[in-house]
Amino acid sequence: MNANPSSSTRPEADFDVIVVGGGLGGLYTLYRMRELGLTARAFEAGSGLGGTWFWNRYPGCRCDVESLEYSYSFSPELEQEWHWPDRYGTQPQILEYIEHVADRLDLRKYVALNTRVLTATFDSATTLWTITTDKGDTVSAPYIVMATGNLSTPRVPDFPGLSRFQGESYHTGLWPHEGVDFTGKRVGIIGTGSSGVQSIPYLAEQAKHLHVFQRTANFILPARNAPMDPERERRHKATYRERRKAAYDTPFGIAGYPPPSKGALEATPEERDAAYTAKWGEGGSISFLYSFTDLLLDQQANDTAADFVRARIREVVKDSRTAELLCPTDHPIGTKRLILDTNYYETFNRDNVTLVDARNTPIECITPTGIRTSETSYQFDAIVFATGFDAMTGALREIDIRAGAGAEITSKWADGPHTYLGIMMAGFPNLFMVTGPQSPGVKSQMILAIEQHVNFIAGCLGHMQSEGFARIEADQEAEDRWVQYNDTVAQATLYPKANSWYMGANIPGKPRIFMPYVGGVHTYCQLCNDIVAKGYDGFTFSAI
Numbered sequence: 001m002n003a004n005p006s007s008s009t010r011p012e013a014d015f016d017v018i019v020v021g022g023g024l025g026g027l028y029t030l031y032r033m034r035e036l037g038l039t040a041r042a043f044e045a046g047s048g049l050g051g052t053w054f055w056n057r058y059p060g061c062r063c064d065v066e067s068l069e070y071s072y073s074f075s076p077e078l079e080q081e082w083h084w085p086d087r088y089g090t091q092p093q094i095l096e097y098i099e100h101v102a103d104r105l106d107l108r109k110y111v112a113l114n115t116r117v118l119t120a121t122f123d124s125a126t127t128l129w130t131i132t133t134d135k136g137d138t139v140s141a142p143y144i145v146m147a148t149g150n151l152s153t154p155r156v157p158d159f160p161g162l163s164r165f166q167g168e169s170y171h172t173g174l175w176p177h178e179g180v181d182f183t184g185k186r187v188g189i190i191g192t193g194s195s196g197v198q199s200i201p202y203l204a205e206q207a208k209h210l211h212v213f214q215r216t217a218n219f220i221l222p223a224r225n226a227p228m229d230p231e232r233e234r235r236h237k238a239t240y241r242e243r244r245k246a247a248y249d250t251p252f253g254i255a256g257y258p259p260p261s262k263g264a265l266e267a268t269p270e271e272r273d274a275a276y277t278a279k280w281g282e283g284g285s286i287s288f289l290y291s292f293t294d295l296l297l298d299q300q301a302n303d304t305a306a307d308f309v310r311a312r313i314r315e316v317v318k319d320s321r322t323a324e325l326l327c328p329t330d331h332p333i334g335t336k337r338l339i340l341d342t343n344y345y346e347t348f349n350r351d352n353v354t355l356v357d358a359r360n361t362p363i364e365c366i367t368p369t370g371i372r373t374s375e376t377s378y379q380f381d382a383i384v385f386a387t388g389f390d391a392m393t394g395a396l397r398e399i400d401i402r403a404g405a406g407a408e409i410t411s412k413w414a415d416g417p418h419t420y421l422g423i424m425m426a427g428f429p430n431l432f433m434v435t436g437p438q439s440p441g442v443k444s445q446m447i448l449a450i451e452q453h454v455n456f457i458a459g460c461l462g463h464m465q466s467e468g469f470a471r472i473e474a475d476q477e478a479e480d481r482w483v484q485y486n487d488t489v490a491q492a493t494l495y496p497k498a499n500s501w502y503m504g505a506n507i508p509g510k511p512r513i514f515m516p517y518v519g520g521v522h523t524y525c526q527l528c529n530d531i532v533a534k535g536y537d538g539f540t541f542s543a544i
């Protein structure tokens, strides 16, 4: 590391920093490292930049955070110049934005595409990380930043007979770049999370017949997507700086939603109905959760919002049996990620769409010609797996990360993730995570979370440069406290009541631990700032 005096005693490395991932997190890391005068190289498995937004090309894929919010904040020029065509960005629009940022900042040259990192090994004697890749590269650097994403390990359940299916099959998170034409085909889709809900209306328009296999009904709110309102864009851009700053003082990292002032049970039924109706009309998930203070804390309060949504579903879906099946009943609203839709419930009024109850008549196997449930055999030309991801820990656990005897990621996280702030792990010096588990990442505006983490990491490295440190490690005791604190915060809410990917519940055998920090972005940022102000409390620095 150029500016680090201790580097004189360290063997020569290929770079100062290895970055794993070429998505929004990896790119911003490259930018910040360059600003610090450090050499960095990112390794990206995809053939293009963009991470999540590179892979998820299924029809209808769209962000559930508004496009004026879901963008980098570090460049006022960029945010003024960029025009978002829609209220919520589509996958192609977001990918175009990411590529534009990479070009504008001249970051492409630092990214090795088509290169998957297989192992990362720390040598304590040299204080160097060495990675190996599927291309056969061996690359070393004193620091490694894992910008591997939270929803980047697509997962198809281990259905018996999977490999025998003779038709076409697709996972929403690995969608072919050339698109898929389902015209005239018999299509089955498994999964009704966000990916399923967004793609189902599009598949239904093409398919001869679409069968939707739903194991759990989810709470789905209207997105109310629309072309960008020029006046709204103008107003937003006029106050962008203030909004970005204010976002750090909000629970979800998004400013502009007045926080609720009273609990749902303090309101009259008429007041509640008026509040939910207004939010329903407005569209969006955060605004809905902001109807009252206690929706994620009190079951009875939560029931009032859940009842409201169930009533809307019954209004739209004509077939009463289908409507009842679509009504979520097994978890409090908001405890699984709320889904925003366009025309989802309406799609079940089409003659060519059938909802299959995969809870009471579970999928038993995939046959050469379709899907067999405990009740019926279905024949399909194509099956779409909208079955989600090994979320939050999957991408990191896929890399064989080792930092010495007993310090392997698989054993360290055998009973769930253990991190300090979601940024570092005890026993793994000089390894940083961007929006790792036990940080607010997935429970917030993701790009704000990325910037906050990368800024923390850059601040840390800057501190090390100026103090002459070569090694940083999270203290075991600080990590243990953080893991415990995360759990205490989560247990005070309704979140752990749902079988969500936040809980690892979507992967058989995965430890059931609530993984995101849900104390809010504002609280988390304050804690991080305090830790820095106390000289990086909970971290130990040393020269080589």
Ligand code: NA7
Residues within 6 Å of the ligand: 151, 157, 172, 190, 191, 192, 193, 194, 195, 196, 213, 214, 215, 216, 337, 358, 363, 386, 387, 388, 389, 501, 506
């Ligand atoms: P999700 O939200 O994890 O959804 C996966 C869906 O697949 C969900 O409906 C699952 O039902 C279903 N699933 C998984 N395994 C099975 C089996 N074995 N049988 C039937 N159904 C199954 O992933 P998405 O890609 O939709 O969304 C991920 C995030 O991306 C989303 O939250 C947004 O943040 C963006 P289950 O609910 O487990 O019963």
